[in-house]
Amino acid sequence: MAPGKSKATSKDDSANSKSSDGQVLDIAQLPIQQVNQLAQSLDKELDYLQSSMQQMKDIQSRFVSAKDTLKSVNTENAGKEIMVPLTSSLYAAGTLAGDNKVLIDIGTGYYVEKTINEASLYYKRKIEFITKQMDLIQKKLVEKYNFKQVIMELLQSKIQAQTSQMQQQKAS
Amino acid sequence: MASKSPQERLQAELNELKKVQRDLQNATESRQTLDAQLNENKLVKEELDIVKDNTKVYKLIGPALVQQPLVEARQNVSKRIEYISAELKRKEEQVKDLQKKQDGCQESMAKLKQEFDQLPPQPAANA
Numbered sequence: 001m002a003p004g005k006s007k008a009t010s011k012d013d014s015a016n017s018k019s020s021d022g023q024v025l026d027i028a029q030l031p032i033q034q035v036n037q038l039a040q041s042l043d044k045e046l047d048y049l050q051s052s053m054q055q056m057k058d059i060q061s062r063f064v065s066a067k068d069t070l071k072s073v074n075t076e077n078a079g080k081e082i083m084v085p086l087t088s089s090l091y092a093a094g095t096l097a098g099d100n101k102v103l104i105d106i107g108t109g110y111y112v113e114k115t116i117n118e119a120s121l122y123y124k125r126k127i128e129f130i131t132k133q134m135d136l137i138q139k140k141l142v143e144k145y146n147f148k149q150v151i152m153e154l155l156q157s158k159i160q161a162q163t164s165q166m167q168q169q170k171a172s
Numbered sequence: 173m174a175s176k177s178p179q180e181r182l183q184a185e186l187n188e189l190k191k192v193q194r195d196l197q198n199a200t201e202s203r204q205t206l207d208a209q210l211n212e213n214k215l216v217k218e219e220l221d222i223v224k225d226n227t228k229v230y231k232l233i234g235p236a237l238v239q240q241p242l243v244e245a246r247q248n249v250s251k252r253i254e255y256i257s258a259e260l261k262r263k264e265e266q267v268k269d270l271q272k273k274q275d276g277c278q279e280s281m282a283k284l285k286q287e288f289d290q291l292p293p294q295p296a297a298n299a
Contacts, residue, residue, distance in 0.1 A: 103230065105232075106216050106220070107212045107216045108209075108213055108249070109231055109233075110216055110220070110229060110231055111229070112219065112220070112223055112227060112228075112229050113227060113229070113230075
């Protein structure tokens with residue numbers, strides 16, 4: 001095993017001298033362990049991005065449903081009776097005031113009073129914002145995924161090279 | 173060679189590395205939380221800045237909504253952004269330090285490993 005290892009490190013040294021002008025070449029020259037580490041950290045990043053994406057989707061659908069709900073509390077429906085949920089299983093009868101005003105949770109415990117029209121614009125803005133962020137994340141996801149693919153192929157070929165080297169050593 | 177056996181030194185180095193990695197993970201996590209908080213506060217600030225001056229603003233305190241003057245709300249959020257930014261900077265430095273430490277640990281680990289590999293093969297350790 002030892003001669004194989006020392007060979008790998010000497011290869012690494014020659015890569016280091018080259019790395020000053022081109023980093024792209026570097027990855028192929030890395031020892032298996034470091035390639036493996038790289039693959040693992042990429043996996044983590046991918047996981048993180050994917051869960052962010054899921055969160056974004058949830059939030060987006062919440063905004064969309066809030067925006068849809070606004071349509072039913074318009075002034076035309078003023079005075080109509082509704083059942084107000086006090087908890088998830090307890091409702092009380094109420095009437096729509098129809099004063100054209102709603103309170104919006106804008107985050108960190110702050111609520112702002114808005115007209116229904118303003119509220120609708122607010123949600124539109126938020127949905128656009130989230131969609132933009134999702135696009136960004138999607139792009140990153142694809143990028144990282146492709147990179148990971150490259151790394152995995154590299155890792156595979158490196159492992160193959162090492163096993164065949166070891167077999168040769170055994171044979172000799 | 174030192175009084176400690178290579179195995180022991182390797183073990184000690186491994187423990188140190190694990191500890192640093194744990195610290196690093198904690199620091200990274202709290203940095204992420206701060207980052208999220210900062211972002212949320214920035215969004216709130218943005219929203220408070222564009223609403224009309226006579227807009228009613230409420231703050232959720234426990235289970236109750238308490239009305240708060242818009243000016244005050246803006247000030248509060250700005251102050252919080254300042255505070256969180258400072259905290260975030262501090263955490264980022266901590267993360268950087270820990271990363272350096274981790275790199276150092278990994279380097280000395282690699283050295284020890286090389287030493288270890290070059291030792292003449294010993295009879296099975298668990299004999």
